[in-house]
Amino acid sequence: MQLLTASKLAAFRGERLIFADIDFDLDAGGAILLRGANGAGKSSLLRTIAGLTPLAAGRLLWNGEDALEDLPTHARRIAWLGHQDAVKPALTAAEHVPDRAALAAFGLAAYADLPARLLSAGQKRRLALARVAATAAPLWLLDEPTNGLDTASIALAEAAFARHVASGGMIIASTHTPLSLPAARILQL
């Protein structure tokens, strides 16, 4: 039995059916890359898996049980990276992510005590990624994780993703740029 199983997922955005009949399963140490044109529903699918957007049809199972029945419990399994960074300009990097090792893993150790408003767009993205890496949640849901990152930072992110998967974590990421993730399956929307 797989840890996370989705069968026939469908969701609406407004009045429009944005995707339907999405099936996938994911086990510890697995990864899925969501691909599709702009507006194909990659972000909506991630929000649905997180329980932010309600399912219109289908079932999402965690360990064989309905994952979305108890949302706070489901939320604790998830580390979320949205298409926005959720970085507060007035707080320092270390106040966002107290875990210095996670900051260092994304090359932010020197910026720990800087207010986030002084960080560049790419550094804010890395800060948001460091927040994901600092959690103990098994399932990382990442919406365009490498948006705005330079090549060196993409390599840092890929290394963090590989470590997470190697230690038995799971990643579902949407991307339209090439992202190297070992053993990741492609789900085309």
Added chain:
Amino acid sequence: MIRLVAKELRLSLRHAADTAAALLFFVIAGTMFPFALGPDPATLSAIAPGIIWVCALLAALLPLDRLFGADFEDGTLDLLLLSGLPAAGVAFAKAAAHWLTTGLPLLVIAGPLAIMLRMPAKHLPLLALTLLPGTLLLSLLGTLAAAITLGARRSAVLMPLITLPLMIPTLIFGTAAVTSPHPVAPLLMLAAMLAAAAPLCPLATGAALRLAAE
């Protein structure tokens, strides 16, 4: 939840100017009345409780617009909903933070303002005692209105239009308690309204937040 309240407090400390704006508005709005009505102590002391209550309500509305608005725009709301707290817990923490940064300072500053408006000093403890449930109720109802209007085009206008009518019962009993010779009954009424709002408002706010995040 305590961590969330602490983070909110730290944020409002960093944005101290925004936090102080509500207090300054309260003081300035209260100061306008003696200028408009003349300095006659009899008139002023008769209407002082009403002035202080209305000004406090209006001042406490000011920061509500950004209470969820900033989090909604920068993606923090999603993280809050995925923090493992129930949505109602997030709502309760937000209401608590609003009260600590707005309601409590208003409560403290209401005393000097009341003296300036020639309110008899013996009424001051009663004024504070009615403003305590009053500001708490406003924080609870205000977060509810802020969550309902989240993402609406004219949320800054809609939000007071929803909050203020809901505050009318609190206003009636609050000002009645300050001036009435028998303040216990209106005080109990305020306490009862607070007891109903404290569990119900966060539940409704949480549901509104989930809808807004969809």
